[in-house]
Amino acid sequence: MLWFLLRRTGVMLLTALCLTFVVFALTNMPAKLETLAKTQAGSRISDAEVASWLERNGYGQPMLRRYGEWLGVVPGWRRVDSDGQMTGRCYRLAAAGATETVPTRCGLLQGHFGTSTRFRAPVAEVISDRLGATGMLMLWVVIVMVPMALVVGVLAGMREGSRTDRSLSTFAIASTATPEYVSGVFFIALLASSTVGVSPLLNSWGVIDSPVLFQGNARSAMEQITFWNFALPVMTIALFGMGYIARITRASMAEVMTRQYIRTARLKGARFSVIVLRHALRNALIAPFTVIMLQIPWLLNGVVVVEVLFSYPGFGWALFEAAMNNDIELLLAASVVAVIVVLLTQLISDVGYAYLNPRIRVA
Numbered sequence: 001m002l003w004f005l006l007r008r009t010g011v012m013l014l015t016a017l018c019l020t021f022v023v024f025a026l027t028n029m030p031a032k033l034e035t036l037a038k039t040q041a042g043s044r045i046s047d048a049e050v051a052s053w054l055e056r057n058g059y060g061q062p063m064l065r066r067y068g069e070w071l072g073v074v075p076g077w078r079r080v081d082s083d084g085q086m087t088g089r090c091y092r093l094a095a096a097g098a099t100e101t102v103p104t105r106c107g108l109l110q111g112h113f114g115t116s117t118r119f120r121a122p123v124a125e126v127i128s129d130r131l132g133a134t135g136m137l138m139l140w141v142v143i144v145m146v147p148m149a150l151v152v153g154v155l156a157g158m159r160e161g162s163r164t165d166r167s168l169s170t171f172a173i174a175s176t177a178t179p180e181y182v183s184g185v186f187f188i189a190l191l192a193s194s195t196v197g198v199s200p201l202l203n204s205w206g207v208i209d210s211p212v213l214f215q216g217n218a219r220s221a222m223e224q225i226t227f228w229n230f231a232l233p234v235m236t237i238a239l240f241g242m243g244y245i246a247r248i249t250r251a252s253m254a255e256v257m258t259r260q261y262i263r264t265a266r267l268k269g270a271r272f273s274v275i276v277l278r279h280a281l282r283n284a285l286i287a288p289f290t291v292i293m294l295q296i297p298w299l300l301n302g303v304v305v306v307e308v309l310f311s312y313p314g315f316g317w318a319l320f321e322a323a324m325n326n327d328i329e330l331l332l333a334a335s336v337v338a339v340i341v342v343l344l345t346q347l348i349s350d351v352g353y354a355y356l357n358p359r360i361r362v363a
Contacts, residue, residue, distance in 0.1 A: 008350070012343040016336075023335040024067050027328045033059050035326050040117060058089055070114070070332065072107025089114075108336065114329035118321055123333045126318060131337065133222060134307070134314035138299045140230065141237045146292055149242035150285070153249025157284065158276055160254040169250060176243030184236040184309045192216030192232060218312040233310045237303060241295055248291045253284040286353065293349035297342040 026032075037053040038045060045053070054060050058069075058077040068074030069089060076089035090106040106112040113123035149172075156168040190197040194211040202208045215229040256262065257280055265275045304316035311317075315334070322330035 005347075005351075008347055012347065016339050016343060019339050020071075020332070020336060021067060024070065024332060025063065027331050028059075028063055028066065032326060032328070036117070036328060039326055068107075069105075070107050072105045072109035072112070074107075075104045076106050113333040113336075116322075116327055116330045118325040118327040118330060123329050126330060127315075127333050127337060130313065130315045130318040133312070134300065134303055134316060136225065137230075137233060137237075137303060137307075137312065137314060138296070140234045141241070141299060142296075144234055145238035145242045145295075146245065148238065149245035150249055150288065152242070153246040153288065154253050154276070154281065154284070156246070156250040157253025157257065160257065165250070169247070172243040172246040172250070174243070175239050176247070178240065180236050180240050180305045181309060183239055184232070184306060187214075187232045187236060188216040188309075216310065218310040222313060233306050233312055236306050236309075237299065241298070245288055245291050245295065249284065249288045252287040253280065256280045256284045259283075290349045290353055293345050293352070296345045297338065300338060300341050 033054055034050055036059075037050045041049065041053045051060070056079070058066070061069075061077060065074055069076050078086060078088035078091070081087055090102050090104070090112075103110065111124070113127070115121070116123050116126050119126050152168050152172060156165045156172070159165060191199065191214045192212050193199060193216070194203075199208070199212045202213060203211055213228075214232050216232065218229055218233050220226075221229045262275060262280060265279055300315065303314065304320055306312070307314045307316035308320050315337070318330065319334045321327070322334060
C-alpha cells in the first residue's frame, strides 16, 4: 500500500504540473493579455500602449519564464521605474500585505498566488473566503444528496423490474437529465416568487406572513444560514447529482441480489429485510462509493451556475467573476484548487475502494 501511495503521489504531481501549465498557457494567450491591459488601463489605448503596459507589468517575458515565476522556481521579475523606484512581482505582493519582506521568489511554492485584478486583494484571501462559503454549501448538499440517492437506488434494486423499480428509475433519470439552471429557475418560480407559484396563494390564505415562502437570493446565507435562504440552492444541486448515484446504486444492488449467497440466505428462510441489510447492502455500496467520491470535484466546479443563479458569492461565483473580468491570477489559483481536489478525491476513492473490496487488496 505504501508503494501504491508513493506511486500515485508522483503521478498526481506530474498531472497537476501538466494541467496547471495548460491552464496558464490558455489564460496567458496574447488576446487574453491584450484584453487584460485594456481592462486595467482603458479600453481605448493604442497597441503601443498595450505593449508598454504588458512590459511594465511583467507580461512581456517568455511564457515559460512567467510560468516558472508563477510556480516560484524562477526569481520574480524586477524593474526600476522612471522615478527610480524598484517594482516587480514580489514587490507588489509585499505592498499588498501578502509578505512583510521582499523575497526573491514569490510563486505557488511559496504560497503566493498573486493579486486579483477584479477584487483588488490577494488571491489567497479571495480563494479562502469563497472556498469556505462553497464548502458549507457542498456539505449540506452531500448530507441531503447521498442518503436520498442511496435510499432510491437500494429500493429500486431490491426488486428489479417491479413497479417501484420503474418509478424510482424514471425519477432518477429525470433528475439527472434536468440541468441545474432549469430546476433552479423552476424552484424560484414555484417557491420564491411573489407573483407566481405557491407563495401568493399561501400569503392570501394567511399561512405565511412574508410575500415569499423561500428566498430566491442566497446572499444572506453568507451571514446566517437558515432553511429559508439555503434550501433552494441545496435542493437544486442535490436533485441533479442524486440521479447518477441512485442509478449506480440500483444497478449494483440488482446485481448483488442475484448472487448465490443471497439465494442461499433465502433458502435458509432468512427474512427479506435481513438479507438486504446484512448481506446485500454492504457489497452493493462498493461501486457507489467511488461515484460519491467523484461527485465532490463536480460539486466544487459544478456550483458555478447555481451560485450565480442564487447570487451566492462562493467559489463558483468567484470563478465566474474571474472569467468575466479576465482575472488571470484568480483563474490560475482556482484551477490549482480544482486540480488538487480532483486528484485527492480520486486517491481517496482508490484507497477506499481497495479497503472495501478484499479482491482488490489481494491483487
